[in-house]
Amino acid sequence: MAALTASPHDIVLPHFKKHETVVSEKEFASPEKIARKWLTSFESALGAPSTNDLKALIVEGEESWWRDHLALSWDLRTLRGQSTITNFLGSRMAKVQMHNLKLQEGGKFKPGMQHPIEGLEWVESMFSFDTAQGSGKGMLRLVCTPNGTWKAHMLYTVLLELKGVPEIACYHRPHGGNNSLKGGAIEGNWYERRERQKEFVDEEPTVLVIGAGQSGLNMGARLQALGMSCLIIDKNERVGDNWRHRYRTLVTHDPVQYTHMAYMKFPDNWPLFTPKDKLADWFEIYASAMELNIWLKTKIQSATFSDKTQSWTVDLTRGDGKTRTIKPSQVVFCTGHAGEPKIPTFPGQDSFKGTVYHGSQHLDATFQGDVKGKKVIVVGTGNSGHDISQNYYENGATVTMLQRAGTYVISAKTGLFMLHEGMYDEGGPPTEDADVAGQSLPIPVQFALNVGMTDKIKEAEKVSLEGLAKVGFKVDFGSDGSGIFRKYVTRGGGYYIDVGASQLIIDGKIKVEQSPDGIKCFEENALVLADGRKLNADVVVLATGFDNMRTTLRKALGDTVADRCKDVWDLDAEGEINAMWRPSGHPKLWFMGGSLALCRTYSRFVALQVKATEMGLTEA
Structure with missing residues (x-):
């Protein structure tokens, strides 16, 4: 046993x-x-x-x-x-x-x-x-x-x-000719029909998708491929702004072969790691090519669900100030991997003469003016903490990272490719088969098998890891030594995919201070640690992560809806992820989030569940 x-x-x-x-x-x-x-x-x-x-x-x-x-x-x-x-x-x-x-x-x-x-x-x-x-x-x-x-x-x-509902793709792709239009071209050509369709002039959307990032776009494409009428709404001005508005130096941390979207792979000459603005532009191209119905600059004013009719009533305010009430059968919540930013406050913070902000608000060090010589403290050592620290250092600031607990570090140039070797790389199997195989092992079994892979990566990256340890950076390989995947699905953080900051730490260009018990208080020009040490500071960035995705849902759809939902992420007793991509606890409401690759894979499963619910199959 x-x-x-x-x-x-x-x-x-x-x-x-x-x-x-x-x-x-x-x-x-x-x-x-x-x-x-x-x-x-x-x-x-x-x-x-x-x-x-x-x-x-x-x-x-x-x-x-x-x-x-x-x-x-x-x-x-x-x-x-x-x-x-x-x-x-x-x-x-x-x-x-x-x-x-x-x-x-x-x-x-x-x-x-x-x-x-x-x-x-x-x-x-x-x-x-x-x-x-x-x-x-x-x-x-x-x-x-x-x-x-x-x-x-x-x-x-x-x-x-x-059965009887093949995806409208490949052998079942739409005809596209004028003679295939319902009622004939006299009732409108493709463009004229698309304009009416995008505005839902003639029908109500069956599904409302909230969020037009990778989750919502994959979700919309999957739903429409099953013949379902779908409206995607987003508060931003353009599709892709969820990436476009993030910090200036951001690139994807997963290689291109792993990050394809549903039905539409990246071109063969696409870079291995995608700059954020390039990815944002691709999202716009994808939305157009997939004929997705998207309302931008749109916010939810209220949302209620009727248990009697098993349907939603959602009041929306659009960018032009006009309101629209829609009555979708189902809602898919696609606002990102996590919930609201976790923004701690500390005694004396109001007296601090410098600048304090959460990592989610970081755009670029230059937005703080000339930062040369300024003392910057970055609280947190996950992906964002490292990227922000590197950004400030490259703009001339004196940077110190504050670390409370160990962080798993894996390099983008070595370890990351070892994780995907033979599955998601050039010459690998078809992506859809790789997705089946990649999800085929129980998550606890994946944890156990990942221990050996983590050891191999540790050996391959030995020089860098030893260098980090030498300068006082705590590297953590997970509670069971299984590395990045467990941290992702259970914590949503606690790791760094190294794109350059580790060498800056090893070289002493970015300093690291340990404070297991955290921060005691702020003074006018310093951060005081729990053990009494003082770190002089002009800027403090709180790269302290995000709350459960349910907190964003509560903000968007209200307490009545959120109280019926389960918490999202981490594992249930069987070892499956709580509430994500599966029944949420609230009828006809689904959580959809994750990396580009997970969104491609699991959007199919959510779409099938939505369609099966509409067909009455889930009640059988």
């Missing part, structure tokens, strides 16, 4: 290795034969009247996992343990009717033997399937048990298409 440590999501993976007696058996001579034999038995067991045959195909005890995204239920679930899996499936398989299971025959995800960690070997393959409600893909990972039988250690299933 896997050992439990500090958290229920800290696991130790078991050892499974194939036995010599198995290697010589003809029917088990290749991973393809192992996988095919198991999958045939699995499909037969899924159609059996009891779960007895299914039990025989799954590793006993707590060492089996099945992660499911919408194929078995209208939620994101992780089932652990043979009995939990079979009990869950026992009441569902007759309704789900999973059938037509087929192994992937070529490419990276055809059957193969993998060695994820020392002492653990499994046969891995992608497969496709159909259900009563649609079709999807999955990943199987089979291990050899002590008696020489191959059984499922890890399974993943994901619904990708609803």
